[in-house]
Amino acid sequence: MKYWPLLWSNIKRKKLRTIFTLFAVTSAFALFGLLASMAHGMNGVMQIASAERIQTSAKLGALPISYGPKIAAVQGVTSITWFNGFRGYYQDKKNTFQVVATNPEGFLKVYPEVRLNEQARKAWFGDKPGAVVGSLIAKRYGWKVGERIPVQSKNITKEDGTHTWYVTLDGIYNTDLPDRYKNFVLIHYQYFNDSIAKNKNYVGVYKERIADPRQAAAISKLIDDKFTTSFPQTRTASEAADTQTFIREFGNIGFITFVVGAAVFFSMLLVTVNTMSQSVRERTSELAVLKALGFGRGTVSGLVLAEAVGVTAIGGALGLVIAWLLAGAIYKSVQDVLPALGLPPAAIGLGILLMIVFGVIAGALPLRQVFHLRAADALRRA
Amino acid sequence: MSRHISPLIWARETASVCKFSLGSIRFRLQPALIAVIGFCGVVLVFIGLLSIRDGLTSVLSHTGSDDVAIVSLNGPGMVDLPMLRTIGEAPGVAHGPNGPLALGDMVTSLMVHKSAKQLAAVTLRGVGRQYKAIWNKMHVIKGHMFKPGLDQIVVGRSTAAQFPQLRLGKTFHWNHKDWKVVGVFASGGDMHESEVWADVHDVQSAYNAGNTFSGVYVKLTSPGVFDKFKKALKSNPQLNVSVDRESTFFANESKDLNSVITIAGGLIALLMGIGAMFGALNTMYAAVSARTREIATLRALGFARSPVVLSVVFEALFLGAVGGVAGGAIGYLMFNGFKATTIGNGGMLAFQFAVTPTLLATGLIYALLMGLVGGLFPAIRAARLPIATAIRDV
Numbered sequence: 001m002k003y004w005p006l007l008w009s010n011i012k013r014k015k016l017r018t019i020f021t022l023f024a025v026t027s028a029f030a031l032f033g034l035l036a037s038m039a040h041g042m043n044g045v046m047q048i049a050s051a052e053r054i055q056t057s058a059k060l061g062a063l064p065i066s067y068g069p070k071i072a073a074v075q076g077v078t079s080i081t082w083f084n085g086f087r088g089y090y091q092d093k094k095n096t097f098q099v100v101a102t103n104p105e106g107f108l109k110v111y112p113e114v115r116l117n118e119q120a121r122k123a124w125f126g127d128k129p130g131a132v133v134g135s136l137i138a139k140r141y142g143w144k145v146g147e148r149i150p151v152q153s154k155n156i157t158k159e160d161g162t163h164t165w166y167v168t169l170d171g172i173y174n175t176d177l178p179d180r181y182k183n184f185v186l187i188h189y190q191y192f193n194d195s196i197a198k199n200k201n202y203v204g205v206y207k208e209r210i211a212d213p214r215q216a217a218a219i220s221k222l223i224d225d226k227f228t229t230s231f232p233q234t235r236t237a238s239e240a241a242d243t244q245t246f247i248r249e250f251g252n253i254g255f256i257t258f259v260v261g262a263a264v265f266f267s268m269l270l271v272t273v274n275t276m277s278q279s280v281r282e283r284t285s286e287l288a289v290l291k292a293l294g295f296g297r298g299t300v301s302g303l304v305l306a307e308a309v310g311v312t313a314i315g316g317a318l319g320l321v322i323a324w325l326l327a328g329a330i331y332k333s334v335q336d337v338l339p340a341l342g343l344p345p346a347a348i349g350l351g352i353l354l355m356i357v358f359g360v361i362a363g364a365l366p367l368r369q370v371f372h373l374r375a376a377d378a379l380r381r382a
Numbered sequence: 383m384s385r386h387i388s389p390l391i392w393a394r395e396t397a398s399v400c401k402f403s404l405g406s407i408r409f410r411l412q413p414a415l416i417a418v419i420g421f422c423g424v425v426l427v428f429i430g431l432l433s434i435r436d437g438l439t440s441v442l443s444h445t446g447s448d449d450v451a452i453v454s455l456n457g458p459g460m461v462d463l464p465m466l467r468t469i470g471e472a473p474g475v476a477h478g479p480n481g482p483l484a485l486g487d488m489v490t491s492l493m494v495h496k497s498a499k500q501l502a503a504v505t506l507r508g509v510g511r512q513y514k515a516i517w518n519k520m521h522v523i524k525g526h527m528f529k530p531g532l533d534q535i536v537v538g539r540s541t542a543a544q545f546p547q548l549r550l551g552k553t554f555h556w557n558h559k560d561w562k563v564v565g566v567f568a569s570g571g572d573m574h575e576s577e578v579w580a581d582v583h584d585v586q587s588a589y590n591a592g593n594t595f596s597g598v599y600v601k602l603t604s605p606g607v608f609d610k611f612k613k614a615l616k617s618n619p620q621l622n623v624s625v626d627r628e629s630t631f632f633a634n635e636s637k638d639l640n641s642v643i644t645i646a647g648g649l650i651a652l653l654m655g656i657g658a659m660f661g662a663l664n665t666m667y668a669a670v671s672a673r674t675r676e677i678a679t680l681r682a683l684g685f686a687r688s689p690v691v692l693s694v695v696f697e698a699l700f701l702g703a704v705g706g707v708a709g710g711a712i713g714y715l716m717f718n719g720f721k722a723t724t725i726g727n728g729g730m731l732a733f734q735f736a737v738t739p740t741l742l743a744t745g746l747i748y749a750l751l752m753g754l755v756g757g758l759f760p761a762i763r764a765a766r767l768p769i770a771t772a773i774r775d776v
Contacts, residue, residue, distance in 0.1 A: 016663075016667060017664055017667060017668075020660040020661075020663045020664045020667070021660070021664060023656070023657075023660040024657050024660040024661050024664070026657075027653045027654070027656045027657030027660070028657050030653050031650060031653045031654060031657070034646075034649060034650065034653065035650070038646060059490050059557075059589060060460075060488065060490045060589045060591060060596060061458065061459065061460050061591070061594075061596070062457075062458025062459060155456075198457060198622065199457040199458055199459070202457075202458040202459075228558060229590060230590060231589065231590040231591055231592065232589070232590075232591075233557065233589055233590065235493075241501075245493075245500075245501050245502060245503065246725065248500055248502070260426075260427050260430050260431070261427070261650055263423075263427075264423055264424075264427050264654055267419070267420075267423050271416050271419065271420050271661050272661065274416055275416075275661070275664050275665075275668075278413075278668065326649060330645050330646070330649070333641050333642075333645055334641065334642045334645060334646070338642065
C-alpha cells in the first residue's frame with residue numbers, strides 16, 4: 001500500500017468533483033437497489049404460492065363452514081384448512097396485526113412451510129383458547145409461551161358484548177416466508193366462531209392441499225361442480241395460477257417502471273463515468289510524468305483503475321445501504337401488494353459486479369488515450 | 383460589492399455577460415450536452431411515473447357522483463328484499479316513477495382469457511332496470527342494451543378492446559349459461575368501462591342467489607343529504623351496513639395500489655433528481671473551471687461580481703430548461719395515452735397514462751430547480767476567483 005498517499009492525493013485533487021461524483025454514483029445505486037427490492041417484492045408473491053395448494057372462494061357472497069367437509073371429501077384433496085379472522089390490536093390501537101382463525105391440524109398440514117415444534121403442536125391442538133404466533137410478533141411484544149394475551153378488535157363484538165379475546169400462547173412458529181407472514185396470531189376457528197355475536201359459520205377462504213399438482217385443474221373442477229346448484233357457488237384454482245393472474249395484471253405497471261428505471265440507472269452511470277474519465281484526461285500530463293519517472297504501465301493503470309473503482313465502490317455501497325433503508329421504511333405501506341419487498345443477496349452481488357465494471361470502464365477509457373501518447377508528447381501537450 | 387453602479391449599467395452588464403456565456407456554450411458542447419441529457423432523462427422518468435398515477439386517478443375520479451351512495455353489508459351475507467325496502471325508506475332517497483331509487487346490484491368477477499395463455503378477472507355487474515337513474519353517463523355506443531331475461535350482456539369499451547372473447551356478437555360461456563354480447567357501452571372514461579354489465583335478475587339466477595343482492599346503489603335527492611341518509615341507516619338496528627359516497631368509494635378501494643405507485647414512483651423520481659443534480663453540479667463546475675481565464679478577464683475588464691454569478695446561473699438554467707422541455711416533449715409523445723391495465727376493486731381496470739399540463743409544468747420546474755442548484759454554487763466560486771491568479775491560471 002505504498003501507493004496509498006499518491007492515490008489519496010489524486011482523489012483529493014478536486015474534492016468537490018470527487019464528492020459530487022460519489023453522490024451521483026450513490027443515488028444511481030440507491031435507485032438500482034430500490035428497483036431490485038421491488039422486483040424481489042413482486043416475485044415474492046410467487047414464492048409464497050405453492051403448486052400443491054389450491055384455494056376455494058365464493059363467486060358471490062361468503063362461504064359457509066358447512067362446505068368444509070364436502071370439499072374435504074373430494075378425491076385428490078389430502079387436507080383442508082380455512083380462514084376467518086380480524087384485524088386485532090394489543091394494548092394500543094396502533095399495535096395492529098392480523099388474527100387468523102383456522103383449524104390448527106389442517107392448517108399445519110396445508111402449510112408445511114410453517115414450522116412449529118412437536119410440543120407446541122400438541123399443546124395448541126388440545127387448547128381451544130390457545131394461540132400460536134409468528135416469531136417476529138412474539139419478539140416485538142416480548143410474548144412468552146404460556147402467557148395469557150388479551151387480543152382486541154375495533155369492530156367485532158363477542159356474544160358477551162366485549163371486544164377482547166384472551167388467548168394462551170402455546171407456541172411460536174417460524175417460517176422462511178417473507179416477514180409479513182411472521183406477524184400473524186393464529187387461533188382456533190371453533191373458539192372464534194363460538195365467541196362472535198354475529199355472522200357465525202362463515203369462512204373467508206378454503207385452502208386445500210392436493211397430492212398431485214398436475215391434477216390441480218381437475219380437482220378444482222370437481223370441487224366447483226359440487227356447488228353448481230348451491231348458493232354461493234365456488235371458484236377454485238391453484239394458488240400459483242391465481243398469483244400468476246395477479247402478477248400479470250399488476251406487473252404490467254411494474255414492468256414499465258422497471259424498464260424506465262433501468263434505463264435511467266445506466267444513463268446516470270454513463271454520465272458519471274464520463275465525468276470520471278474527464279478527470280483522468282485532465283491529468284494526462286501528470287500520468288506522463290509518472291511514466292517518465294519510470295513507473296511501469298501496469299502501475300500507472302493500476303493507480304488510475306484503483307481510483308475509479310474506489311469511487312464507484314464507495315458510492316455504490318452507500319447507495320445500496322440507502323436502498324436497504326428506504327425499502328425498510330416503505331415496507332409497511334406496500335406490504336399488501338409487495339410482501340417480499342427487500343434487498344435480495346443476488347441483487348447485492350449484481351450491484352458489486354456493476355460497481356467494478358463501471359469503475360473499470362471509467363478508468364480504462366482515458367487510459368487508452370494516455371498510453372497512446374508517448375511520454376514526451378504528453379508532456380509537451382501541457 | 384465594492385463598486386457602486388447604476389441599475390441600468392448593471393442590467394446591461396448582466397445581459398452582455400449572459401449573452402457571452404450562452405454564445406460560448408458551443409465551444410463546450412460535450413459537457414453541456416451531457417448535462418442536458420441528464421436533466422432530460424430525469425424529467426422523462428418523472429413524467430413517465432407520475433403519468434401512471436395521474437391516469438389511474440383520472441379513471442377513479444371520474445367514477446361516481448356525489449349524489450349516489452353505496453350501501454354494503456358489514457360482514458358476510460347478501461342484501462335481501464326487506465333490507466332493500468328499509469334502505470329505500472330512509473330519508474334523502476330520491477324517487478323515480480317506480481318508487482325509491484335504491485337499486486340492488488350484483489358484483490362478481492368473470493375469469494376471461496385475454497390471450498391463449500393469460501386469464502384475467504373482469505368485474506361483472508348485474509344492474510336493475512332503473513340503472514339510468516344512477517349511472518347517467520352510461521350509454522351504448524355499439525349494438526343495443528341487454529334485454530332482461532335473455533342472458534344478454536353489454537361490455538364496457540375498454541373490456542371489449544382487451545378481451546377478444548367479449549367482442550360484440552360473441553357468446554361467452556360462464557356459470558353454465560351462454561351469455562351473448564349484444565352491446566358495447568361508454569361511460570365517460572370511468573372504471574365502469576372496464577366492466578361487463580347484465581340484468582341483475584339474470585345474474586341472480588346464474589349464481590343461485592334467489593332475490594338477494596351484493597350491494598345497493600342509492601340516488602339521493604341532493605349531495606347534501608348524504609350525512610342524514612348515512613346516519614339514518616347507521617342508527618337502524620336492523621341493518622349492519624357501511625355507507626359511502628360513490629365518488630370516494632372507488633378511490634379508497636384502490637388506495638393500496640395507488641400508494642405503491644406514489645411511494646415507489648416518488649422515491650425513484652427523487653433519487654434520480656438527486657443523482658442528476660450532482661451530475662449538473664459537476665458539469666457546471668467543469669464549465670466554470672474551463673472558463674476560469676475568461677471569467678477573470680471579464681472581471682479584470684471591470685465587470686462586477688453579480689453579473690458574472692448570474693451568467694453562470696443563467697447558463698445552468700438554460701441547460702435545465704432545454705433538458706426539461708426535451709424531456710417533457712419526449713415524455714408526452716412516449717407516455718400520453720399509453721394504454722395499460724391493472725387490478726382495481728377485484729377486476730381488471732383499464733386506464734391510459736395521462737401526461738397533464740400540470741405534470742409537464744412540474745417537470746419543467748423540477749429541471750429548472752436542478753439547474754439552479756447545479757449552477758449556483760459553481761457561480762459563487764467563479765465570482766470569488768482572485769483575478770490575478772485566475773488570469774494566469776492554465
